[in-house]
Amino acid sequence: MNPDIVFSNAVLLTPEEMGQADRLTISGGVPGIELMERAGQAVARAAAKMVPAAARISILCGPGNNGGDGFIAARCLTAAGHTVQIHLLKASETLNGDALEAFVRMGLPHTVVPDGDGIAVSLAGELERADLIIDALFGAGLDRPLAGPGLALVKAVNRSGRRVLAVDLPSGVNGATGADPGAAVRADATVTFFRRKPGHLLNPGRTLCGSVTVADIGIKAGVLEKIGPSVFHNIPELWLGDWPRPDPLGHKYTRGHAVVFGGPMSATGAARLSAGAALRAGAGLVTLASPPDAMMVNACHLTAVMLKKVPGAEAMEELLADRRFNTVLIGPGYGVGEETRAAVAAILKQKRATVLDADALTSFPNHAQELFTLIGDNPAPVLLTPHDGEFARLFPDIEGDKLVRARRAAERSGAVVVLKGPDTVIAAPDGRAAINDNAPPFLATAGSGDVLAGISAGLLAQGVPGFEAACQAVWLHGEAGREAGPGLIAEDLAPALKAAIRALVDKTAGG
Numbered sequence: 001m002n003p004d005i006v007f008s009n010a011v012l013l014t015p016e017e018m019g020q021a022d023r024l025t026i027s028g029g030v031p032g033i034e035l036m037e038r039a040g041q042a043v044a045r046a047a048a049k050m051v052p053a054a055a056r057i058s059i060l061c062g063p064g065n066n067g068g069d070g071f072i073a074a075r076c077l078t079a080a081g082h083t084v085q086i087h088l089l090k091a092s093e094t095l096n097g098d099a100l101e102a103f104v105r106m107g108l109p110h111t112v113v114p115d116g117d118g119i120a121v122s123l124a125g126e127l128e129r130a131d132l133i134i135d136a137l138f139g140a141g142l143d144r145p146l147a148g149p150g151l152a153l154v155k156a157v158n159r160s161g162r163r164v165l166a167v168d169l170p171s172g173v174n175g176a177t178g179a180d181p182g183a184a185v186r187a188d189a190t191v192t193f194f195r196r197k198p199g200h201l202l203n204p205g206r207t208l209c210g211s212v213t214v215a216d217i218g219i220k221a222g223v224l225e226k227i228g229p230s231v232f233h234n235i236p237e238l239w240l241g242d243w244p245r246p247d248p249l250g251h252k253y254t255r256g257h258a259v260v261f262g263g264p265m266s267a268t269g270a271a272r273l274s275a276g277a278a279l280r281a282g283a284g285l286v287t288l289a290s291p292p293d294a295m296m297v298n299a300c301h302l303t304a305v306m307l308k309k310v311p312g313a314e315a316m317e318e319l320l321a322d323r324r325f326n327t328v329l330i331g332p333g334y335g336v337g338e339e340t341r342a343a344v345a346a347i348l349k350q351k352r353a354t355v356l357d358a359d360a361l362t363s364f365p366n367h368a369q370e371l372f373t374l375i376g377d378n379p380a381p382v383l384l385t386p387h388d389g390e391f392a393r394l395f396p397d398i399e400g401d402k403l404v405r406a407r408r409a410a411e412r413s414g415a416v417v418v419l420k421g422p423d424t425v426i427a428a429p430d431g432r433a434a435i436n437d438n439a440p441p442f443l444a445t446a447g448s449g450d451v452l453a454g455i456s457a458g459l460l461a462q463g464v465p466g467f468e469a470a471c472q473a474v475w476l477h478g479e480a481g482r483e484a485g486p487g488l489i490a491e492d493l494a495p496a497l498k499a500a501i502r503a504l505v506d507k508t509a510g511g
């Protein structure tokens with residue numbers, strides 16, 4: 001990975017790391033109120049784009065600095081000619097620091113939400129009449145589920161059916177995990193500061209944020225060197241430096257040779273989907289290794305993908321004695337059980353870049369440590385690509401939010417773990433992780449995972465390092481899904497991949 005990535009827009013900061021960025025900036029001579037001014041002004045600019053002239057805007061301000069941003073926005077929007085109603089969750093006497101300063105600078109009338117589990121009918125009515133509600137209740141400082149008047153207010157916002165702009169995070173969403181224990185605001189848009197947070201990308205946080213914009217509030221990227229971020233947004237900026245650009249003087253043998261092990265006659269399609277995707281992803285050659293009974297059906301369906309009869313684990317070892325097969329994928333449609341475990345062991349002993357998917361994962365629930373030992377002994381990258389169900393079977397004791405689970409699993413297994421879903425997390429054993437957000441919902445269809453495993457193998461075959469190959473594959477898979485569009489089936493993905501790669505290469509002049 002390019003070391004400059006830690007300064008890039010791909011960086012995600014936990015609320016703690018964001019606090020560190022804040023403190024480093026303040027100790028570097030920028031007063032906190034200046035950061036808050038810029039934050040509040042950015043919120044006001046975003047709000048102005050969401051409403052007509054002279055709009056009615058209700059601003060809900062919490063007891064901390066998130067509320068402080070709301071006071072600044074209130075002042076700016078009033079100056080711009082909007083009618084602004086300000087509601088404090090707690091009496092202004094409880095404010096301190098920059099939030100108090102922002103409140104004083106605002107100098108506008110306000111009300112305080114009365115204590116209790118409900119809110120006044122008049123406030124509910126006002127929210128329902130607003131052109132926009134600005135949610136400045138809680139941001140990075142939320143440290144427990146909402147309750148009492150805060151919870152009542154959030155429910156009233158969601159009931160109002162009005163457009164909502166969230167400051168930093170929709171109140172109730174945990175910035176580190178995206179969790180919303182209890183309840184959270186459902187926003188149409190969110191303005192955050194300096195860098196995105198994991199909670200903007202992990203569900204349910206992502207869906208509660210609406211569209212997210214990142215405002216520059218004067219924190220310099222240089223502070224990131226001290227913070228040492230390790231979690232990233234899976235965007236091309238993260239891995240373009242490792243994108244496999246074909247050598248103009250090269251040939252197909254210099255672009256790698258992936259071998260995909262296929263299943264019995266009744267389940268051959270999955271491995272063919274994988275093999276086709278590996279070829280599309282740029283592997284110079286792809287061989288489908290087929291059991292004898294499935295040769296005929298595979299032969300009927302393959303053209304550019306080559307076919308080889310491989311009757312069992314011993315034949316696999318013989319095949320892989322040829323070092324030109326530099327990457328192996330096993331799992332899609334392979335079958336679950338002892339034979340699969342033996343095959344995976346035979347493959348991992350050959351020390352090739354390896355993708356283990358589907359049945360190759362499901363065969364190991366009671367033999368997980370055996371698998372991790374084999375992975376540990378293989379110096380080449382190994383990718384595990386479980387969905388939640390496969391993950392739970394392989395790592396039954398690992399709990400927590402998706403980011404934590406994927407990172408623990410990667411550390412334990414020694415593999416790059418791709419924990420799949422609408423917010424796929426890719427985690428490396430060295431602690432790096434990336435969160436993906438470009439997959440359309442219609443990508444959740446039979447065979448889609450086989451294609452993803454194939455793209456991963458195709459990139460590994462070209463020598464892309466494990467973490468970057470997984471990140472590229474997940475991103476391309478999402479782009480291919482968007483390209484294929486609603487109604488897609490897995491067969492559509494390999495052709496759509498061509499357009500997705502073309503767009504990436506054109507945009508970046510990546511060759």
Ligand SMILES: NC(=O)C1=CN([C@@H]2O[C@H](COP(=O)(O)OP(=O)(O)OC[C@H]3O[C@@H](n4cnc5c(N)ncnc54)[C@H](OP(=O)(O)O)[C@@H]3O)[C@@H](O)[C@H]2O)[C@@H](O)CC1
Nearest residue numbers: 022036039063064065066138139140141142143144145168
């Ligand atoms: N960092 C930066 O660079 C910049 C940050 N900025 C802004 O600051 C925000 C972070 O501010 P923050 O740290 O003051 O936290 P914030 O979200 O206002 O909440 C803390 C307050 O809520 C309370 N509380 C917590 N949970 C609760 C619950 N469930 N139910 C009830 N109460 C609860 C907690 O009180 P407690 O009761 O725990 O004492 C405390 O009073 C950040 O999101 C961004 O908008 C910008 O100005 C620009 C620069």
Ligand SMILES: [K+]
Nearest residue numbers: 135138169171
């Ligand atoms: K908020």
